[in-house]
Amino acid sequence: MIEQGTNDTLLESMVDYLVDNCNSSDVIISDEVIGQPLKIKRFVVNTNKKFFTVLHHNVLSPKMRANICRWSKIISSSEVLQERLEKVDIKTTFLPPITVDKVERKxxxxxxxxxxxxxxxxxxxxxxxxxxxxxxxxxxxxxxxxxxxxxxxxxxxxxxxxxxxxxxxxxxxxxxxxxxxxxxxxxxxxxxxxxxxxxxxxxxxxxxxxxxxxxxxxxxxxxxxxxxxxxxxxxxxHYLTEKHLTAYQRILGGTYAN
CATH class of the missing domain: 3.40.50.2000 (Glycogen Phosphorylase B;)
Incomplete structure (x- = not known):
């Protein structure tokens, strides 16, 4: 997984590593890296890799729009953001960053x-x-x-x-x-x-x-x-594991399709 805050030089080194080691069944998940380097885009587009960008900011605000990678499959960590992206023809799927097994009531x-x-x-x-x-x-x-x-x-x-x-x-x-x-x-x-x-x-x-x-x-x-x-x-x-397990399996299993 490519994490937020990773600098451009390190990202390019990661691409070099992926070129040599990534196979056709691997799923690559990028944690909303600001302004995805061109080298990553070329790698994903030219190799048809399963590449996902996780959005966890309001990327529809003017200052954050550069974080939208239309060439990538998109995961939204917000149901509201997913709905708003769909309204502007940006296909996305919602996955909660965490799930829980039970909820106590007091x-x-x-x-x-x-x-x-x-x-x-x-x-x-x-x-x-x-x-x-x-x-x-x-x-x-x-x-x-x-x-x-x-x-x-x-x-x-x-x-x-x-x-x-x-x-x-x-x-x-x-x-x-x-x-x-x-x-x-x-x-x-x-x-x-x-x-x-x-x-x-x-x-x-x-x-x-x-x-x-x-x-x-x-x-x-x-x-x-x-x-x-x-x-x-x-x-x-709303975030019980049993409710979201299938969506996680689709992503990690590479069966999600835009």
Whole structure:
């Protein structure tokens, strides 16, 4: 698999390797490499290889359109993005980046133990930390994925980077992200029976809130309201392995056709 962030020189070296080692039954998957080098395109077109590009950003936005490779078979990590691409005659198939085997269902009275995952700028985590620290002193926020301690608050815990997030230690997951295509952490939290608080953003969060009435969606953190009783999110049930296994098998088996 060719991963996002791979530089052009390394990509060209990969093509040289594929020329010498790739056989007719191999499936090549590229993780949305920006501006696919011409050498890759020529290799795929001239050899008729089974080549897929996975899209996990809104490539229909002006700044991201260069990521659309019409000469490649396309996998979308968002159902919403897949639908929009189809409307502009770009054939694609949806595959969730993760699937789950089961989903726990829980109920809660009064939430006071929250977690969030990821600290990149798009997550707007510093805003989230300040809000909990200054406006919600009676609720705890645990931040996973951080290498830096932002501000010290008595009710904010910095847990660092872990191989697995212990969602089961928490009641609720909150994301203040400004953009999500497929929200892995939200789905993982739903799997463990957490209540989801999600910002109202394209593509994933708005779709999840539409599909699951248990999700608490908010425009701004200042609009958050808390109830006495909650049901956990069941959105992860849409991504049970059994529902998507056939699609994965078609891709990896090379039977997908544009």
């Amino acid at each position: 109920t809660y009275q009064n939430l006071d133990n929250f977690c969030t995952v990821g600290v990149s700028d798009v997550k707007r985590v510093t805003e989230l930390i300040d809000y909990f620290g200054q406006q919600l002193p009676d609720k705890t926020l645990t931040v996973y994925g951080n290498e830096t301690i932002y501000k010290q608050y008595d009710n904010v815990v910095y847990a660092g980077i872990l191989d697995q997030v212990p969602y089961e230690k928490h009641q609720a997951y909150i994301s203040n992200s400004e953009s999500e295509c497929f929200a892995n952490s939200a789905i993982e939290a739903s799997t463990h029976g957490l209540v989801l608080f999600l910002s109202k953003v394209d593509l994933a969060h708005n779709y999840y809130a539409k599909m699951d009435s248990n999700i608490e969606a908010f425009e701004k953190l200042s609009e958050l309201e808390f109830k006495d009783y909650y049901h956990s999110s069941t959105i992860a049930e």
